[in-house]
Structures are given as C-alpha cells and as structure tokens.
Amino acid sequence: MSNDLIIKDLRATINDKEAGEREILRGLNLTVRQGTIHAIMGPNGSGKSTLAHIIAGHPNYEVTGGEIWYKDQNILELEADERSKLGLFLAFQYPVAVPGVTVANFLRAAVNAHRAEAGRDPKETAIPVAEFRKLLRSGMKQLEMDDSFARR
C-alpha cells in the first residue's frame, strides 16, 4: 500500500456569484511522500486554500479533472468523513469556541468516530477516558503545548 499523497493533473472550478464558474486549479501535479512536511507557497488567490479544501472534500468546489491517490484509492470518490478516516482532513487554524464543549471532548468524539466499526456498539469501540488522556498528553508534549490547553 502506498502512503504517499499523489495528485495528478487536478482541475477544479468554483462557482462564483458574480463571475460564474471559474477554473482555479488547472492541471496541478504534486506528490507528498509519507513522513515529509510540505509548505505550499504562492500569491494571494492562487489556489492554496482551494487545494486544501478539495483534498478534504469540501462540497463548494467541483473537480473537473485529474485524480488524488492516497492509500491505493482515488480519494475523489470518497466522502469527506471517509477521507478523514483514511487520515486526510483539515485541522482548525482558529477553532470555534462552542460553549460547553471542551477541546478534549471534541477530540475524543473525533477519535471515537474513527474507532467506530460497522455493526458494533460504539460503546465497545470507544477509547477509555484514561487512555484518551494519555494520548492527548503525548500529542500535546510532541507539539510543545501548554498543559492548560487540555482543560479548555
């Protein structure tokens, strides 16, 4: 199985209220090898966010050509939640504060959604709270985050 992200000749349009249908990506090719970090740079409006949204499966964009391969699947055929379960998703740059929802609980719900299996009781597959706290702390340590974030 290939864990590289391979984008081949990607073309995409967005429906603009004033200008109508506009082609933003015109034949983009990019390979991101497993374990590497890539920074995509370019002028404002050149399509960086558009690319990120399309990889994640945002419904406002229409892919008119090309393929995106990840783990031996053309992920353009998958729904956004299916892509996220494979490991492709957008992280929040500015997370929205929802009163009563802690970041920790939000993340635990996401972990449990990924652990859920068809035909099984979600309670059986849910991560035990203590195990989740450990996972959270180790991730935070890796990102050098302040301990107080876990309580927000």
Ligand SMILES: Nc1ncnc2c1ncn2[C@@H]1O[C@H](COP(=O)(O)OP(=O)(O)OP(=O)(O)O)[C@@H](O)[C@H]1O
């Ligand atoms: N929701 C939208 N409706 C209409 N046009 C859009 C929409 N989103 C993006 N565009 C257009 O698509 C083009 C690419 O925009 P995009 O936001 O992907 O660029 P970017 O490279 O992320 O820019 P920035 O550096 O400003 O973040 C721009 O011309 C922009 O005006």
Ligand SMILES: [Mg+2]
């Ligand atoms: Mg952008």
